[in-house]
Amino acid sequence: AQSVTQPDIHITVSEGASLELRCNYSYGATPYLFWYVQSPGQGLQLLLKYFSGDTLVQGIKGFEAEFKRSQSSFNLRKPSVHWSDAAEYFCAVGAPKAGNTGKLIFGQGTTLQVKP
Amino acid sequence: NAGVTQTPKFRVLKTGQSMTLLCAQDMNHEYMYWYRQDPGMGLRLIHYSVGEGTTAKGEVPDGYNVSRLKKQNFLLGLESAAPSQTSVYFCASSYPGRTRNTEAFFGQGTRLTVV
Secondary structure (H helix, E strand, O other), X not given: OOEEEOOOOEEEEEOOOOEEEOOEEEXXXXXXXEEEEEOOOOOEEEEEEEOOOOOEEXXXXXXXXXXXXXXXXXXXXXXXXXXXXXXXXXXXXXXXXOOOOOOEEEOOOEEEEEEO | OOOEEEEOOEEEEOOOOOEEEEEEEOOOOOEEEEEEEEOOOEEEEEEEEEEOOEEEEOOOOOOOXXXXXXXXXXXXXXXXXXXXXXXXXEEXXXXXXXXXXXXXXXXXXXXXXXX
8 A cells, every 4th residue: 555654753853953854655666755844824835856866855945855765765854953944744755657646645744843 | 826725714613514615726737636634644635636527536535525617726515514524624736747747736724623
């Protein structure tokens, strides 16, 4: 079955520290991979995406993610966290082929708390 | 550019009441979706549409109906609300690129409470 797992429900880091949020997926083929961020009371904003090519992708707000096919992972990283990064982060996968429906499968989400 | 707009933002319903959530997008996207978000479960797909006049069931369709009479609008209906439908509902849209699908754009969400 297709699924996405975010093993860490809640993470707390100090401002200025580095961050890594984990994402593992189960899918029949290499899917499209996404990271979205949701600030409190807000909708979802796309941080970055991976379709193909370079396995290290850069996103907005200083985030990056690395696709590792052998580990079925797409972990999100940031070298120095800012207090404004406190939010909920969702990893999602989608079908890669054109003409597909664009449906997404989401992980459970990871809540990031940033300590001053 | 408004993107994806959901109406209303908040709503409280009594058990058994009905309501319709409206989603409108101004990006000329073919695909539209309704997801629900529950704590610890991420977002789950309720229904989706790949074009005007077409709809399909997602992962959790029971208790909901949808309609896509116009390309820019996607309506989600609850005929007889139940407390289990208390959730945050998100609408999203995307378009099929020439060679691959693209990312989804999300609305701000509708927080629905059924008492």
